Amino acid sequence: MARMALAGYRLAGIALYPFAGPYLTYRSMKGKEDSSRRLERLGYASLPRPRGPLVWVHAASVGETMSIMPLIRELRRREIHVLLTTGTVTSAALVDARLGDEVIHQYVPFDLKFSIKRFVSYWKPDACITAESEIWPTTVAELARRRIPQIRVNARLSDRSFTRWHNHNTIAEALFEKLALVVAQSDLDAERFRDLGAWPVIVSGNLKTDTDPPPCDEELLARYKAEIGERKTWAAISTFDGEEKAAATVHRALKPKSNLLTILVPRHPDRADAIEEMLKAEGLTVARRSRNDTITPETDIFLGDSIGEMGLYLRLTEISFVGKSLTNEGGQNPLEPAMLGSAVLSGPNIDNFRDAYQHLVKKGGARMVRDVEMLAKAVHYLMINDLARRKMVEAGHDAMDEMRGALAKTVKALEPYVNPLTVSARLQPKTAAAGAAR
Structure with missing residues (x-):
């Protein structure tokens, strides 16, 4: 049942792919896409991939981007390259203002087979860390197929999302079991992720409590x-x-x-x-x-x-x-x-x-x-x-x-995935560091 449903989702994505370009043009005209970078949504890279370990971090919008900034800076402190994807023009502007050249920013590709395969084949991430409540089936399946660890941080499930997934529990289990680790915001969120098939799941608290206050002029x-x-x-x-x-x-x-x-x-x-x-x-x-x-x-x-x-x-x-x-x-x-x-x-x-x-x-x-x-x-x-x-x-x-304290708990939970990348990064020739520049 779950296999058939997910196969149907992928086939629908393949059928819709030819319409993605016109759809992006329409959204660009409405100001909802960056017209100069809209091909990124189809998985085409606009920047070079640096040498060395790279972690793909995804934050859907402004709130998620703000919450994950301290974790990004911790990864960069360990000399790991960060590919940060976001889904909105507003969040892209925030990334440019707050993180600048600390990360490689791209717009997240649509959850369509050709877009995701193109994106992952180019960037070859060593791990994927997501700060979002949504699960994107094609992305999850492609990363699992390539044995790239998928980690969900600051994770939460609203009442509505949990009910929707619970009503389709076989599909939920087929997707959630592919997550390598879930770091949940609360005990309730952790229980919900476990109920849907995720394992292991730990509780960290909310990463937003460890962010700096928003600045001002x-x-x-x-x-x-x-x-x-x-x-x-x-x-x-x-x-x-x-x-x-x-x-x-x-x-x-x-x-x-x-x-x-x-x-x-x-x-x-x-x-x-x-x-x-x-x-x-x-x-x-x-x-x-x-x-x-x-x-x-x-x-x-x-x-x-x-x-x-x-x-x-x-x-x-x-x-x-x-x-x-x-x-x-x-x-x-x-x-x-x-x-x-x-x-x-x-x-x-x-x-x-x-x-x-x-x-x-x-x-x-x-x-x-x-x-x-x-x-x-x-x-x-x-x-x-x-x-x-x-x-x-x-x-x-x-x-x-x-x-406060969610950041320290999250970093500790990520150590089995991050520590080997830190060692690898520090063994890279120093000239490779220049490749991290945008």
Whole structure:
């Protein structure tokens, strides 16, 4: 049954391959692909492979890329070349800004037979480390066929993903048993991976707790702090459709009670035009970061529609609502606001970050709200109660301290795979190191 289903998946991929080029062209026109590098999605390399051991590290998007950066730097410290693939233009820009020539960056190829074979044949990775919840059958099968160890780190399975795989458990077992190692975020995630056929599975905690806080431009920070002055602020970050309207409702409810500024940071900045129209229809004055607008005393909403500046927005407030949790499902990462000194608020739908929220709520660094009315009350309470806000901020810091250590546990788990590569790398002629440059 599983063999037939996976064979059908591969055959469907072969049939769809001729349409991949036009599909990439369409996505490029929409700004969702880098037009100058779209052939990378078909497995064509745009950079040379360096001599020596190379580990293929995959991080799907910005969040996964941020979480895995400390592990990448540990691999580079051991003189192992890192081929880092990501799937979005935004994550590629982040890699260029944060890692530069430390890694070889390529866009991840589509999970199609010809693309994956071409990619793996060229790069010849010694191991593949993935920080993502998705399983790509053709990639898993090709790596297994070539006996390349597949390791999943910072691994998690949402309720929905686990249920979907569990309903097709024979297919799940045929894929998950091919993983050489799973390093899970929590005990629950570990149990789910074992149930689906993965072995061995260990628990490390969340790698995001060991990342550095997102940076910011200090001059910009000083400028916006001066423009905001003594006004109270709160932020709604990583918001999805419906949550911007909720933030506007909160702002309008609290405006008669406080001279506040709402900082609104949508998860997808390309929605900013539509969001601004909605805010203006609500009678609110908007300043947009992408236009370099000045925040005036009349500004109601500071719309953070830029990429890679979350560190700036979070440093402008001590109260942060984290989105995809009120009108959407799954939640978003609450660790960055806690790390940067925010009392964290969230809706109830946080399945993808359940473990992180449990720690924060238990320590008192986060509060859950049921609806927009409860969110408005929580924001108002924290704005007028300095002691309660400071206690939540300190509790968030304490929770972060307790959760740290995932990187060390992950590196220890990887030693059987990484140590031989380190030895091999250090035996390479020194002139080969130049091949690592992009």
